[in-house]
Amino acid sequence: MTEFASFKTQLTASAQRLFELIDGFKQSKVLVVGDLTLDEFLTGEVERISREAPVLIIRHETTRQTPGGGANAVYNLAKLGAEVKVAGFLSKDPQGQVLRTMFEEVGIDTSAIVIDPDRPTVTKSRIAGHARQSVTQQIVRIDRKSDELPDRDKQLELAAQIQQHLGQVDAVVCSDYGDGVFTPPVIEAVLSHDRTIVDTQKDLDRYHGARVFTPNLPEAERAVGYGIKSFEDLLRAGRDLLALTQGEEILITRGEQGMSLFGRDGKVEHIPAFNRTDVFDVTGAGDTVVAALTLSLCLGASYWEAAVLGNLAASIVVRQFGTATTSQDEMKEALRGLLELEE
Template sequence: MGQTAAMAAVSPVRSSPLPSRLPLAFARRRVLLVGDLVADHYIYGQTDRVSREAPVLIVRYESAEVKLGGGANVAANVRALSGQVTAVGVLGADEMGGELRRLFSESGVRLHAVGGRGLATETKTRILAGGVSTTRQQMLRLDRGQHAALPPRVRKALAKHVAEAARDADAVVVSDYGAGVLGDEVREVLRKLAADGLPVCVDSRYALPSFSGLTVCKPNEPELEALSGRSVRSEEDLLAAGREALRRLDCRALLVTRGRHGMALFDAEGGVDFIPVHGAKAAVDVTGAGDTVIATFALSVAAGASFGEAARLANVAGSMVVQKPGTATVSRDELLAELRSSR
């Protein structure tokens, strides 16, 4: 089938208006975040010479900070957009676990964290340095976390927390960074929630095929290629890969993020919505952009948006957060201001 015929067969939509008033309803909606709670640890310094011991730059320490990362960043984005959010995950009884607990409390996120002896908090330490008058650049990232599989008692406790917290939720967002929180027990609870009509939106970096039977899945193009077994080099390729992914995942909608090409939203009825990238500014930092997208999408659905409306709002929020350095969020007021200026 040629590209024109293929696009006509799925009735692509390209011009739906932005639902500019929808964010006003965010504050009354409740989202449950289930996933890997990550400490984004930043170390800042200055460098101006090479070590005599090895061919490496010497960094003189200046400061450090910890931010909510991974699934914790999704929760932070929902909260910044004024939504009510509960986070379920694993935190160790270590320094970074304590920092995340403090940040959750300060941001107003309710936390149900399973802990205990032998559990480690997922941590990504980034060292950023530069000369006296230059912009800091990331020189190194060191990852720490849980090496062994989570014990059965932890997996069961997580599933119980998810089932209980979902009773008060308008939508669930799943953030899987591969740290082991989203095991069989939790996935089974999520499938039951989706089957009962609660929207469950999934972003999984490494294991999207294991989340079949949920409401919405959000791969990027490389993840879509891996899932469908098809290379995406054209819109025709994208259409074929999207259809195949929908079939395999058995979900109601598939939101494909495409970087500078925007997004594509596939639904189970055969519709495809091509959403062009919002704005013309080049990205400053794409760290955590997917977190902002899935958070905005899930909160929009919780507020009564259609999948198409939710995708368009998520597209705008994603384009805004990549203008900020490091792990960042977009507030409801920022989103409203951008929507008003885009009319």
């Protein structure tokens, strides 16, 4: 029996339960603490080379703004039907107001956001151009951010806001993109909840004792300090990450190789990738995994069930360009399609 055939048998047996979990997403209440980012996409047609410098002149056509970084995790949870609260820093600048408006338009509670006028709202502007009858190509990205940590009083204010909301939610998601939100007082606050899911690009050990960690392969390699080149390396890394973090579960996302789930009880489960061919952009897919996984755990799902639904949600958003979200209906449609696949 092939790996997918074996998985398909397990999936079919769990199908009714998975559909019930997706339907139940709207019952979950989640607090996302994260580095809130505004993603901008400016596109236009390439006209010529400038006389001023050897650069392209692009005639602007469209500007699109979407939640990015930790804000994408927030948006993914809301689009899946959850009741979402968000905690983090925004500035008083126009970019911060754009993000707040985006949140409020989809019913996200922004009362735990702390305004820090001394640091700009993190903004990543991607400029792309195209010639006539050709594909659009990203040319440059401009990042607007501060390398300074928030002042101590701002750190404590955010930690207090988090503590105030912990009793109102079923889970806490930490979306750490390394932009200054996760200082010691904030980490201490998020770890006060007994269902904390951590998605961080580095320093997993700072979140010692959180419930679930979701590193991708490069993040896992950085954390353990060696390359994961073989199946044996993968198993070793899973054990080492559990020891490093003292977490209950480690979910390593492995791109086209699927996902691997490591439990403190010694159980290891591998979930194949559901979409290996129609992959246009993996930007933000990790946020989607975390969103669906978290909502499933809020409803009492097993870690395997939660990881399967995280994988399913990600298989949908990678078909779209840029940071993207999915919905309960899209997930149910994708699950039906997966169940109909030939083994």
